[in-house]
Amino acid sequence: MAIKNKTRYAILGILSIHSGTGYDIKKYCDTVIVNFWNENFGHIYPVLSQLLNEGLIKTENSPSPRKKIYAITEQGRTEFLNWLIEPAEYQPVRSEFLLKLTFSSNLPKDNIISMLTDYQQMHHERLTGYKKIQDDLKKGITEITPHRELFLYAPLRYGILSTEAVISWCDEILMALRNKL
Template sequence: MPKINKTRYAILGVLSIEPGSGYDIKKICDKSISYFWNENFGHIYPVLKQMEKDNVITKKVEQNEGRPPRNVYFITDKGREELTEWLMSPTIQAPQRLELLLKLTFAKVIPPDSMIKELQRVKEGHCRSLERYYRIENEYTSSNKVREDDGYPYWISTIRYGIYDAEFRIKWCEETIERIRTHNFKKEN
């Protein structure tokens, strides 16, 4: 079965909310879904070109005085149908590729303090992410406009996933650091 480019669906999803340029799409992705889905310009622009060929989006060129023309993309009826079909299809469970776990699996060949230092660095990153997720959640829950939007229960659920995931990873890092320290303390004594 050929691999389906999910960037296409991220773009269709964004354009189903509002039309925008490639830059706008990237900005919306960074603000709304970047904690669980990453898109970059290198993915977005080639996919936009293909999507236009497939007639799932259309492009309108806006002339801006003193600035280069701006391509604004709109989802078509065919694009809405494709997005709906994808949303209604079962989610494919892909195996995770977590470099930290790969390293941890073989870490007995390095000094324990090296792995502990890395786990502390990773934990700090998750702590920063958690703070960011709480800010986003607060923005969502304090805005009447957002809470009244039909997408609210879905959006808030994705941010809650990010919060739970970050909390889990912080706790896991702490437990793993303690486990390594305890094991090495017993070994030394």
């Protein structure tokens, strides 16, 4: 089975929360789900046309003619639900960082150490960002319904726990490196 266009489902998912334009969808991607999902205009617009063609979404009447407000149809909801309940496909992992590290054995020790400290630093910054969002959620700054709260909180916690794991890993490897080589 070929890799299937996931953008379809991202768009359907977003429109299942609230109707909006292609631009709105992009904004949602760049804010709410940015930590684990990305889309770009060059893909959103063609897929929107495609979904419209298939009857999974429809256009709502818009205040401005140059603004196309899309809404999910009943058929779209059904198709989205079918995707939702089937288990996520296996995604082949590709970590350029680990690839580099694997083949770094002949690099000077200092290079490897700075490679790891930079990587750790990046994750420290990422963690700070996550924690800020977490605080905003807790303080109720971000406006969401209590019913949806957990579903925005969970991916954030995922980011926090994974990032903390990476930071610990860096400590561990840096220590091994300093003791050994």
